[in-house]
Amino acid sequence: LKACSIAGRVYGDPxxxxxxxxxxxxxxxxxxxxxxxxxxxxxxxxxxxxxxxTTVSESIDGGSKPRVRYEACSPDEDALVKAAxxxxxxxxxxxxxxxxxxxAGQPFKYRILREMEFNSDRKRMSLVVExxxxxxxxxxxxxxxxxxxxxxxxxxxxxxxxxAEHVDEFSRLGLRVLLVCWKRLxxxxxxxxxxxxxxxxxxxxEGREQRIAQAYEKVECGxxxxxxxxxxxxxxxGVPQTMRSLREAGMKVWMVTGDKTSTALQIAISxxxxxxxxxxxxxxxxxxxxxxxxxxxxxxxxxAVRRGDSxxxxxxxxxxxxxxxxxxx
Numbered sequence: 001l002k003a004c005s006i007a008g009r010v011y012g013d014p015x016x017x018x019x020x021x022x023x024x025x026x027x028x029x030x031x032x033x034x035x036x037x038x039x040x041x042x043x044x045x046x047x048x049x050x051x052x053x054t055t056v057s058e059s060i061d062g063g064s065k066p067r068v069r070y071e072a073c074s075p076d077e078d079a080l081v082k083a084a085x086x087x088x089x090x091x092x093x094x095x096x097x098x099x100x101x102x103x104a105g106q107p108f109k110y111r112i113l114r115e116m117e118f119n120s121d122r123k124r125m126s127l128v129v130e131x132x133x134x135x136x137x138x139x140x141x142x143x144x145x146x147x148x149x150x151x152x153x154x155x156x157x158x159x160x161x162x163x164a165e166h167v168d169e170f171s172r173l174g175l176r177v178l179l180v181c182w183k184r185l186x187x188x189x190x191x192x193x194x195x196x197x198x199x200x201x202x203x204x205x206e207g208r209e210q211r212i213a214q215a216y217e218k219v220e221c222g223x224x225x226x227x228x229x230x231x232x233x234x235x236x237x238g239v240p241q242t243m244r245s246l247r248e249a250g251m252k253v254w255m256v257t258g259d260k261t262s263t264a265l266q267i268a269i270s271x272x273x274x275x276x277x278x279x280x281x282x283x284x285x286x287x288x289x290x291x292x293x294x295x296x297x298x299x300x301x302x303x304a305v306r307r308g309d310s311x312x313x314x315x316x317x318x319x320x321x322x323x324x325x326x327x328x329x
Contacts, residue, residue, distance in 0.1 A: 001083035002175055004029075005166035006227040007039040008159060014173050014230050024086025033088035033104050041103060043226040044089035046180045047080045048101045049110060050127045050140035055094050068092060076176065079231050080142075099129065113137070114194075116216045123147040126220055128185065137185035141223060145260075148179040153222040163228050170230030174266030177230055181223035193219050233267060240272030247273075 001023045003014035011029040013021030023029060032040040052073055057066040070091065072078035081091050092107070093100040099110045110129035118125040124143025131138065141148065145167055152160060167177045197218055201211035246253055255273060257264050268274040 001079050001229060002232040003166075003170055003230040004043070004083075004227055005163050005170075005229075006043045008162040010166055012230075014170050014175060022083070022086075024083045026087075030087050036104055039226070041089065042182060042224075043180055044084045044087055045101070045103065045108075046140045046142060046182055046226055047084040047229075048089050048091045048103075049099050049129060050125060050142055051077045051081055051091075052125075053077055053081045053091060053094065055091060057093075076178075076231055080229065108132070110138075113190075114198075116220065118143070122213065122216070124220070126216070128190070128219075137187055137190055139183050139185055139219065139223075141181045141220060142178050142229075145177060145179045145228065148181055148223065151221050151223050152181070152225050153183070156225050159225055163225060167228040167230070170228070171260045171263045172266065173230070174233070174263060174270060175230035176233055176263055177228060177260060179228050180226040182226055183223050185219075190219070235271055240270070243272035 001012065002016070002021065003010055003012035004023050005011075006029075011026045012023035015021075029040065033044065054071045056069045056071060058069050059066050068091070070078060070081055072081065085091065088105075089103045090101060091099070092102050097112055099112060101108050101110075109132040111132065112127065112129055114128040116122075116124075116126040116128075122143070124141055124147050126139055126141040128137065128139050130136070145164065149160065149164070163179070167179070170177050193215075197215040198212070201215040202208065204211045243253065253273060255264070255268060255271070257267065265274070
């Protein structure tokens with residue numbers, strides 16, 4: 001986790017190329033945790049609890065205190081959970097029914113009531129939990145900014161704008177971004193939702209998945225914005241050289257990603273798929289399937305420009321071949 005935005009403040013160094021710029025190396029953030037800053041704790045709690053990471057206890061050289069090892073399905077979740085732990089909000093144990101964390105040295109336990117899984121349509125994951133002791137019901141959520149911003153509660157315009165600016169900057173630097181949100185649930189309203197919305201949707205003989213998604217939307221609203229994250233996507237050694245070799249061999253290469261357009265462009269540049277000139281001047285962004293005809297026209301115009309530009313040196317990439325970048329969103 002390279003950078004995060006919490007309450008309008010950026011932690012970590014999104015432009016740093018060293019591990020010293022990571023979020024869990026930011027002393028001011030760790031100090032905010034131990035000072036029990038409510039906004040910081042709410043943000044890191046979502047990272048530590050709202051995930052599918054499993055925990056494995058390992059003994060270290062026969063010591064009495066075991067170490068917790070994380071096993072994640074994705075590198076993003078691994079990065080988020082480890083960053084939260086490095087800042088003082090660590091995932092301690094997860095079972096099918098419960099999540100235990102340590103927050104500023106104090107243990108907390110949550111009973112999992114409902115997981116609303118991530119998929120390519122929803123672009124978010126939510127978890128409804130009950131906090132042991134207080135009995136509070138919380139909905140914790142993380143997901144794509146364009147998906148979560150419309151679900152925010154009113155009265156957060158300034159914070160929303162500041163966070164959006166930070167997240168956009170993270171994206172321009174090639175970081176993968178997420179928004180982090182949460183809200184407190186009224187118990188009766190939640191129980192009524194389960195009874196009248198969710199169970200009915202799950203019992204539907206037709207259109208079951210769509211109706212479940214619609215039921216989820218009715219509880220995933222009025223969210224409090226906790227912040228945003230910027231995760232570095234490190235390339236394996238030799239990727240740019242390999243991509244350029246493939247292009248020189250005449251192979252057509254497509255990159256499939258769920259990232260924001262600005263992030264996708266930066267990754268395409270860093271991986272050697274596009275030159276910086278092509279990304280800035282010879283790239284067409286097409287929205288499908290809503291704008292098929294417009295997309296075809298843009299491609300035709302861009303191809304004509306490319307044929308004309310191929311005779312000039314400034315439109316060529318580093319290997320001397322004229323490039324056209326096509327982004328389909």
